Amino acid sequence: MKDLSFQELAKRIAQLVVSLFFLLCITFVIGRVMPADPVGAIVGELADPAALAAMRAKLGLDLPIYQQFWIYITALLHGDLGMAILTGNPVAQDLKQAFPATFELATLAIIISTLIGVPLGMAAALFRDSLVDQIARVVSLVGHSIPVFWFGIVGLVIFYAGLNWVGGPGRVDVYFEGMVEPRTGLLLIDSLMAGEPEIFWNAVSHIILPACILAYSAMAYITRMTRSFTLEQLNQDYIIAARAKGASSSRIIIGHVLPNISVQLITILAISYGNLLEGAVVTEIVFSWPGIGQYMTNALMIGDMNAILASTVVIGFVFMLLNLLADIAYVLLDPRTREATQ
Amino acid sequence: MSSADIIKAQQGPATALKRMRTSLGRSLVKLMHEPLGLAGFVVIALLIIIAILAPLIAPYEPAAQDLNNALMPPSWANWAGTDEFGRDILSRLIYGARITIQIVLSVTVIIGPVGLVIGVVAGFFGGRTDSILMRFTDIMLSFPSLVLALAFAAALGAGLNTAVVAISLTAWPPIARLARAEALVVRNADYVAAARLYGASSWRLLLLYIAPMCVPSVVVRLTLSMAGIILTAAALGFLGLGAQPPTPEWGAMISSGRKFMLDDWWVAVMPGIAILITSLAFNIVGDTLRDLLDPRHARS
Numbered sequence: 291m292k293d294l295s296f297q298e299l300a301k302r303i304a305q306l307v308v309s310l311f312f313l314l315c316i317t318f319v320i321g322r323v324m325p326a327d328p329v330g331a332i333v334g335e336l337a338d339p340a341a342l343a344a345m346r347a348k349l350g351l352d353l354p355i356y357q358q359f360w361i362y363i364t365a366l367l368h369g370d371l372g373m374a375i376l377t378g379n380p381v382a383q384d385l386k387q388a389f390p391a392t393f394e395l396a397t398l399a400i401i402i403s404t405l406i407g408v409p410l411g412m413a414a415a416l417f418r419d420s421l422v423d424q425i426a427r428v429v430s431l432v433g434h435s436i437p438v439f440w441f442g443i444v445g446l447v448i449f450y451a452g453l454n455w456v457g458g459p460g461r462v463d464v465y466f467e468g469m470v471e472p473r474t475g476l477l478l479i480d481s482l483m484a485g486e487p488e489i490f491w492n493a494v495s496h497i498i499l500p501a502c503i504l505a506y507s508a509m510a511y512i513t514r515m516t517r518s519f520t521l522e523q524l525n526q527d528y529i530i531a532a533r534a535k536g537a538s539s540s541r542i543i544i545g546h547v548l549p550n551i552s553v554q555l556i557t558i559l560a561i562s563y564g565n566l567l568e569g570a571v572v573t574e575i576v577f578s579w580p581g582i583g584q585y586m587t588n589a590l591m592i593g594d595m596n597a598i599l600a601s602t603v604v605i606g607f608v609f610m611l612l613n614l615l616a617d618i619a620y621v622l623l624d625p626r627t628r629e630a631t632q
Numbered sequence: 633m634s635s636a637d638i639i640k641a642q643q644g645p646a647t648a649l650k651r652m653r654t655s656l657g658r659s660l661v662k663l664m665h666e667p668l669g670l671a672g673f674v675v676i677a678l679l680i681i682i683a684i685l686a687p688l689i690a691p692y693e694p695a696a697q698d699l700n701n702a703l704m705p706p707s708w709a710n711w712a713g714t715d716e717f718g719r720d721i722l723s724r725l726i727y728g729a730r731i732t733i734q735i736v737l738s739v740t741v742i743i744g745p746v747g748l749v750i751g752v753v754a755g756f757f758g759g760r761t762d763s764i765l766m767r768f769t770d771i772m773l774s775f776p777s778l779v780l781a782l783a784f785a786a787a788l789g790a791g792l793n794t795a796v797v798a799i800s801l802t803a804w805p806p807i808a809r810l811a812r813a814e815a816l817v818v819r820n821a822d823y824v825a826a827a828r829l830y831g832a833s834s835w836r837l838l839l840l841y842i843a844p845m846c847v848p849s850v851v852v853r854l855t856l857s858m859a860g861i862i863l864t865a866a867a868l869g870f871l872g873l874g875a876q877p878p879t880p881e882w883g884a885m886i887s888s889g890r891k892f893m894l895d896d897w898w899v900a901v902m903p904g905i906a907i908l909i910t911s912l913a914f915n916i917v918g919d920t921l922r923d924l925l926d927p928r929h930a931r932s
Contacts, residue, residue, distance in 0.1 A: 305770075312771045316780070320787040431919075435859055435912040437866050440886050440904030443893050447901065451894040568776045572867050576890070586779075587871055590786050602783045609776045 298621050306614045313606045317599040318362050366603070372596035376588055381600040384585060389604070390475025391461065392574070392581030395501055396566040398478075402505035403512055404559060410509075411516025412543055415524060426513050433510020438569050442503045442576035449499055457496035459578035462489060500577040507569050508562040515558045519551040553623045560616035564609040571605075659924040669920030675913035683729040690723035694880050703896045713898040715889065721899065724880035725906050731881045732910060735796055735865045736858050742800040743857075747807025748850050752843050754808070755815025756834075766812065769805045777802035778864055785873040792881075795874040799864050803857060810853050814846040852925055856918035859911035866907050882907050 353361075365372075371381035414426035449455045457463060461477050470480045470489055478497070481490040523529060524547065532542050571583030578584070582601055589597035663669055682689060691711075698718035706713045712721035754765040784798035818824065824841050832841070868874040869883025877884060882903040889900030 308767075309771045309774050313775060316775075317783065320783050431912065431915060432908075435863075435908055435915050437863055437870075437883070437886075437904055437907045437911075439867065439870050440900070440907065443886065443890060443900050444904065447893055447897045451897075564776065568778050571779060571782070572870065575871070586782065590782065590871060590873065593786065595787070598783055598786050602779050605779045606775055609779075610774050613774055 299618060302614055302617050302621075306610055309610050310607060313603060313610075314363060314366065315359075317602055318359055320602075321595045321599045371600040371603075374589065374597040375594040376592060376597065381597050384597070385582065385600060385604055387475070388580060388582045388585045390472075391477075391579060392567065392570050392583060394476045394478065395497060395504065395574070395579060395581060396563065396570050398497060398501040399504035399508060399566050399570075400559065400563045402501060403509040403562065406505070407509040407512030408516050408555065411513040412520050412547070414513070414517045415520035416539060416543065418521070423517075426517060430510040430514040433507055433513075436507070438503060438507050439572040439576050441506070442500065442573055445499050445503050446576070456499045457492060459576075461496055461580065462492050463496075500573055500579060504566055504569050504573050508566050511565070512558060512562055516551070516555065519554050520547055523547045523550050553620060556619045556623070557616040560612045560619065564612040567605055567608060662924055663920065666920055666923075668916055669924075672913045672916030672920060675909060676917060679729055679910060679913070680733060682726055683733045686726050686730055690720075690726040692720035692723040694724045694727040695719065695878055703892060703899070705896070706898055712902040713896075715885075715899050716892065721885075721902050724885060725882070725903060728880040728882045728885065728903070728906065729910075731792070731875055731879065732862060732865070732907075735792070735799070736861055738796045739799050739803060739861050739865075740854050740858065742796070743804040743807055744850060744854055746800075747804040748811045748843060748846060750804070751808040751811025751813075752815045752838060752846055755812040756819050756838050756842055762812075765808075769808045772802070773805040773809070775802070778867060781864060781868065782871065782873065785868055790873045790876060792875040792879070795865060795868045798868065798873075799861055803861060803864075806857065807850055807853055811846045811850055814849055815842055818842050818845045848925065852918065852921045855914065855921055859914040859918065862907065862911045862914065 369382050371385070373379070374381045374384055377384055410422075410426050410429070414423040417423060446458070450458045470477065470484050470486060473480050473483060477493045478490065481487075481493055520543075529542060529546060532546055537545070570579075570581060571586060573579070574581045574583035575587055582605060586598060586601035586605075589601065663673070696719060698714070701710075701714050701718040702716055704710055704714045704718075710720050710722065712725060715721055715724070750765055750769065754762040754769075781795075781798040781802050784801055785794050788794035788797060819842060824837060827837055827841050865874060865881075866883030866886070869881045870887045872884070872887060875881035875884055877888065885903040886900050886907075889896075889898075889903070893900045
């Protein structure tokens with residue numbers, strides 16, 4: 291049986307590699323084939339033919355397409371993502387700097403959305419058609435329909451400009467910027483490690499609003515799925531048995547339902563985490579958050595294809611990796627799929 | 633598949649169509665008892681009417697500038713206020729409804745048939761065709777769609793049409809998956825076997841006997857996708873990759889209003905309300921349609 295689930299894992303990993311290969315194919319096509327004139331974009335349309343030819347040779351564009359693809363892949367595997375026009379740095383270095391900011395934001399968001407979404411979904415299932423259930427339904431319906439970048443703007447207008455409860459755009463106030471040595475790149479942790487509680491609280495006041503906004507969009511999905519998983523369990527015979535022997539609702543939820551839906555929940559959370567990374571792209575713009583999303587959109591504004599494609603690959607890879615982790619969790623933890631593979 | 637679907641499939645297209653008509657009638661009666669779903673339908677109907685009659689309804693020209701009246705808060709003269717050029721925001725929102733409807737319809741017209749054909753061909757022929765097509769679909773499904781749409785739009789150049797293409801390229805896989813699942817059930821129905829016996833070709837079977845049976849569920853799935861399409865389109869517009877100014881596209885309007893958000897909130901907030909209401913309506917209608925037409929997903 292163990293072998294079989296290993297086989298299953300190997301299959302998933304192979305699928306990830308194939309997907310990644312296709313992602314690279316697509317980004318290659320987008321970057322090298324689709325723009326009508328990649329050379330003209332660099333040297334300008336009025337350059338003389340000799341300069342154009344030299345640039346083509348320098349970029350390797352005179353080679354056959356499969357050789358170009360090979361060069362692209364090997365460079366990528368060596369961590370060479372090309373140079374960014376905007377910053378003048380290698381794209382890999384820029385991304386390494388930007389990633390922790392996005393990671394910090396998305397992680398805080400998934401924690402918030404789990405802490406609220408899972409209990410809310412369970413309560414909605416337990417008290418079906420009650421007020422809680424209606425609230426959960428509205429929460430998830432609106433969460434599925436709200437443009438997250440607009441929600442961010444509304445949040446800033448109300449909580450920053452209006453009530454002044456939270457810090458504005460950016461990770462910290464301007465005068466704190468660059469004062470903490472970036473050890474992990476996660477400002478909340480770095481500031482604590484440096485023993486700077488003032489900066490820590492300032493960073494908290496800055497991250498809390500974007501994290502909550504981002505968390506809300508994930509919460510819609512988490513609440514909805516938790517509700518339906520819980521309902522499914524509550525209709526099972528063993529719950530009736532538990533009720534018959536006099537177990538309280540809270541005991542049924544914590545002792546019986548939660549363990550049974552935990553595998554499904556992990557899957558949902560991993561998928562939500564991937565979606566959060568995507569939501570972060572537009573949220574970061576609104577909050578001037580110096581993460582991958584903002585880096586990518588700044589690159590979009592000036593048509594910096596190296597930076598755009600590298601960001602796409604990085605976000606796509608993390609997204610697929612999270613999906614793989616969800617699958618692995620499912621295969622490893624769920625006795626039903628373990629038996630199914632037997 | 634529920635047994636009702638299988639029975640429906642076994643009775644052939646003609647009876648199935650008749651049944652569909654009666655069940656549509658029954659669904660309409662049921663809809664009357666779903667106030668929320670009904671409200672969703674009404675909102676979408678209103679939106680379509682507004683889009684068609686925009687020149688008659690809009691109080692001002694959407695592009696008419698009046699710099700003396702720039703950045704005026706909502707008032708009786710300008711219900712949603714004015715933007716930085718003194719243009720009436722409500723009028724721009726009304727014209728923007730046209731663009732939203734246009735994007736939703738264009739994307740739907742592209743991904744509906746594409747998804748249907750890929751799914752039905754995969755489900756009907758099975759074997760290697762199926763595994764190749766479905767591997768490809770799964771791979772496309774495993775990509776983050778907004779980021780991919782961003783990259784497409786960046787390569788193709790900003791604009792309304794490229795936004796439509798970029799969204800379509802990332803939105804067809806769920807449709808194909810669904811169409812395949814439906815085709816798998818229908819292809820074993822008796823009427824298909826009968827048609828095959830009297831010599832119908834594979835493509836004839838596919839186009840006239842199988843694909844039509846998959847259309848209803850594809851339509852429901854498309855309705856559910858529409859809210860997502862609207863949000864992605866708005867995000868592309870917000871990032872400057874969709875319709876270009878001065879086109880009154882809702883996402884682009886939020887983007888230009890962002891510069892004034894702290895002092896003149898209405899410029900950015902009003903278009904967002906329009907997006908929220910529209911995608912909310914599409915989500916509600918999609919849910920309602922699914923509950924009405926597909927008993928398996930009835931809200932328990």
